[in-house]
Amino acid sequence: MANKAVFLDRDGVVNVDHAYVYKIEDFEFIDGVFEACQLFQAAGYKIVIVTNQSGIGRGYYSEQDFHLLTKWMVAQFSAHDIEVSKVYFCPHHPTKGVAGYQQDCDCRKPKPGMLLRGVEELALDASECIMFGDKGSDMLAAKAAGFKKKILVKSGQSLSEQELLLADEVWDSLDCAREKFSENN
Ligand SMILES: [Mg+2]
Ligand SMILES: [Zn+2]
Numbered sequence: 001m002a003n004k005a006v007f008l009d010r011d012g013v014v015n016v017d018h019a020y021v022y023k024i025e026d027f028e029f030i031d032g033v034f035e036a037c038q039l040f041q042a043a044g045y046k047i048v049i050v051t052n053q054s055g056i057g058r059g060y061y062s063e064q065d066f067h068l069l070t071k072w073m074v075a076q077f078s079a080h081d082i083e084v085s086k087v088y089f090c091p092h093h094p095t096k097g098v099a100g101y102q103q104d105c106d107c108r109k110p111k112p113g114m115l116l117r118g119v120e121e122l123a124l125d126a127s128e129c130i131m132f133g134d135k136g137s138d139m140l141a142a143k144a145a146g147f148k149k150k151i152l153v154k155s156g157q158s159l160s161e162q163e164l165l166l167a168d169e170v171w172d173s174l175d176c177a178r179e180k181f182s183e184n185n
Helices: 033-042 063-079 113-121 136-144 161-165 174-180
Strands: 004-008 045-052 084-090 130-133 149-153 169-171
Touching: 004 113, 033 045, 033 174, 045 113, 063 084, 084 113, 113 136, 130 136, 136 149, 136 161, 169 174
Parallel strands: 004 045, 004 130, 045 084, 130 149, 149 169
Antiparallel strands: none
């Protein structure tokens, strides 16, 4: 069986996007996330999270804050029998970053750097991987990484016509997985 993964954007896909979420008390899981990930796992997919976190680069919160929240988030997945294989984050911003964080990096989506790193570190077959995101930039990153499928969910940002055209499928949220995801994926 191919070594494959479902890549999830975080804000707007896993949790409600309250903008620059970095505290546990502000982290609200979107309905159906755990059930969806259980289905993906049962179909042989690893789970990877790839998230732009320019709030770090902008100085709104620290990498330490991000790591504390991530540790808690991964524990919530574990409590639902879901293993999150990797969490990748981009702390940079091309124009709004402070100090060393201001850079035109390869990891901030729509660049595919985080996705490619996941493919390499987990020895995945990119052509069997699926990306879920709530923005066009998530879709562009998946396209550049050569993923099999890119799915937009409407549980985050409002989407333009142009962004909708970048997706292979559009779901209301991960809560649709039971109905829309089959083992053929
Ligand atoms: Mg998002
Ligand atoms: Zn970056």
